[in-house]
Amino acid sequence: MARSRPPPSWARTPPRSTVPTPWRGGPCLPRPTGPRPTSPTACRRFVWTRRWPSGPSLSLSRNPCGRRSRRRPPAPVCPRRCRICRCPPTCPTCKGWRVTDRAPLNPTLAATFPPPVMEARRWLAGATFPPDRPLINVSQAAPVDPPPMALRQVMADAALHRPESHLYGPVLGNPDLRAAVAATFSRRYGGAVGPHQVAITQGCNQAFCAAITTLAGAGDQVILPTPWYFNHKMWLDMQGIDAVPLPCGDDLLPDPERAAALIAPRCRAIVLVTPNNPSGAEYPAELVGRFFDLAQAHGLALILDETYRDFDSRDGPPHDLPTRPDWDRTVIQLYSFSKAYRLTGHRVGALIASDARMAQVEKFLDTVAISTSQLGQIAALWGLGNLGDWLAGERQAILLRRDAAVAALSGLPGWQVKSAGAYFAWVRHPFAASSADLARRMVAEIGVLALPGTMFVPQDDPVGPAHLRIAFANIDAMRIAELAGRLRGLQV
Numbered sequence: 408m409a410r411s412r413p414p415p416s417w418a419r420t421p422p423r424s425t426v427p428t429p430w431r432g433g434p435c436l437p438r439p440t441g442p443r444p445t446s447p448t449a450c451r452r453f454v455w456t457r458r459w460p461s462g463p464s465l466s467l468s469r470n471p472c473g474r475r476s477r478r479r480p481p482a483p484v485c486p487r488r489c490r491i492c493r494c495p496p497t498c499p500t501c502k503g504w505r506v507t508d509r510a511p512l513n514p515t516l517a518a519t520f521p522p523p524v525m526e527a528r529r530w531l532a533g534a535t536f537p538p539d540r541p542l543i544n545v546s547q548a549a550p551v552d553p554p555p556m557a558l559r560q561v562m563a564d565a566a567l568h569r570p571e572s573h574l575y576g577p578v579l580g581n582p583d584l585r586a587a588v589a590a591t592f593s594r595r596y597g598g599a600v601g602p603h604q605v606a607i608t609q610g611c612n613q614a615f616c617a618a619i620t621t622l623a624g625a626g627d628q629v630i631l632p633t634p635w636y637f638n639h640k641m642w643l644d645m646q647g648i649d650a651v652p653l654p655c656g657d658d659l660l661p662d663p664e665r666a667a668a669l670i671a672p673r674c675r676a677i678v679l680v681t682p683n684n685p686s687g688a689e690y691p692a693e694l695v696g697r698f699f700d701l702a703q704a705h706g707l708a709l710i711l712d713e714t715y716r717d718f719d720s721r722d723g724p725p726h727d728l729p730t731r732p733d734w735d736r737t738v739i740q741l742y743s744f745s746k747a748y749r750l751t752g753h754r755v756g757a758l759i760a761s762d763a764r765m766a767q768v769e770k771f772l773d774t775v776a777i778s779t780s781q782l783g784q785i786a787a788l789w790g791l792g793n794l795g796d797w798l799a800g801e802r803q804a805i806l807l808r809r810d811a812a813v814a815a816l817s818g819l820p821g822w823q824v825k826s827a828g829a830y831f832a833w834v835r836h837p838f839a840a841s842s843a844d845l846a847r848r849m850v851a852e853i854g855v856l857a858l859p860g861t862m863f864v865p866q867d868d869p870v871g872p873a874h875l876r877i878a879f880a881n882i883d884a885m886r887i888a889e890l891a892g893r894l895r896g897l898q899v
């Protein structure tokens with residue numbers, strides 16, 4: 408059948424109305440087979456037969472800003488220099504919008520960075536470590552050992568004998584666990600937290616996502632002290648929310664006055680992580696109180712991520728916010744069972760907020776998870792009731808490791824431990840090289856995997872290249888000493 412030659416792919420504009428499939432309504436050729444073309448324009452047949460996605464932003468020739476590209480887009484450049492290039496053209500006006508030759512891509516998702524821990528793991532690919540000098544992995548803030556045997560037994564029994572442990576549960580969490588979390592928080596902070604103010608989430612990360620989703624939307628702002636916890640920044644990016652960096656001082660504490668100066672009309676929340684990831688800093692109660700006053704005065708939410716609460720070196724409540732009048736109009740507290748009972752894989756966390764906000768949280772949780780894993784909730788409940796002493800022992804062990812890490816790392820010439828606590832030490836290295844390069848070289852040269860400071864700050868922040876995060880919680884005192892020995896031998 409005679410067919411007129413289609414215009415080049417980069418010059419086509421699909422009709423605005425509905426999905427034109429196939430292009431211009433003509434009969435389409437069979438779907439292309441064989442190797443994928445090296446670019447959308449390299450294979451006319453591929454371009455001719457593929458399905459155009461709907462919407463004005465999704466064609467090769469029209470970008471979301473409405474800009475129409477009549478000129479040939481620049482040839483895609485593949486950073487990996489592989490034969491099959493998957494890098495589509497990017498619209499310079501829309502920035503993150505990438506027009507793929509397959510399907511649309513959410514620009515706010517595309518704009519955020521890849522998961523840092525996964526990226527660091529990729530540095531290990533191809534590296535070998537002799538048995539007498541194994542890798543020292545101080546990159547991840549997660550327990551590596553399984554939960555205590557008694558807890559595993561409880562979970563196994565539940566899996567075998569409690570049919571409901573395999574089913575959906577209430578969206579906001581099991582009532583018994585919500586009540587236990589409320590009682591624990593009330594005891595710990597000396598305030599009154601009710602079960603209706605607690606939601607059980609699939610980990611603290613999800614609690615953060617839920618909290619933010621109830622507070623802010625695209626174009627709003629949220630203040631994050633830097634160095635920040637990268638997943639917080641990533642979620643804000645994905646939502647199109649502007650993360651406003653609040654640089655901490657040399658003591659790694661955020662300053663409420665500096666924060667006040669950053670509050671703009673579309674600011675919705677301030678996020679504090681204490682004890683902090685990545686710095687380990689434990690925020691004094693008085694400082695947390697000042698942030699509460701600031702947030703309350705401006706009608707903002709104060710999100711407190713207390714994932715590492717159980718490893719705080721201070722005895723007694725780390726702050727008094729739940730004792731303050733109307734605290735729940737301002738405060739959203741987040742907690743994780745991942746670290747406390749080594750339940751990382753079972754994904755259990757908690758969000759504590761006002762009754763009114765719970766109705767919104769419920770919408771979010773129902774949509775993304777329906778309910779948190781029953782086995783995880785059963786384990787968390789049992790842990791709250793039975794693992795108090797065990798957890799106190801864990802805390803002591805981690806505090807000893809912190810002391811050992813501070814002593815060992817401070818003794819290194821030119822190195823400076825800026826802050827340490829929870830699972831982490833935030834250290835300044837003595838080299839001119841950026842921590843981004845240094846961290847990679849450390850894998851190859853001294854068999855140490857740590858995350859560079861660049862993963863915790865905005866791209867242009869000079870603090871990042873000068874620092875590393877050392878997550879010491881998983882290595883004992885002997886390995887901490889060995890870590891220091893290897894860092895001492897690092898030649899850059």
Ligand SMILES: Cc1ncc(COP(=O)(O)O)c(C=O)c1O
Pocket residue numbers: 548609610611612613636680684712714742743744745751755756
């Ligand atoms: C500050 C902070 N919040 C949340 C999380 C994630 O916790 P979860 O495993 O409960 O999602 C982490 C884990 O590294 C963290 O460091």
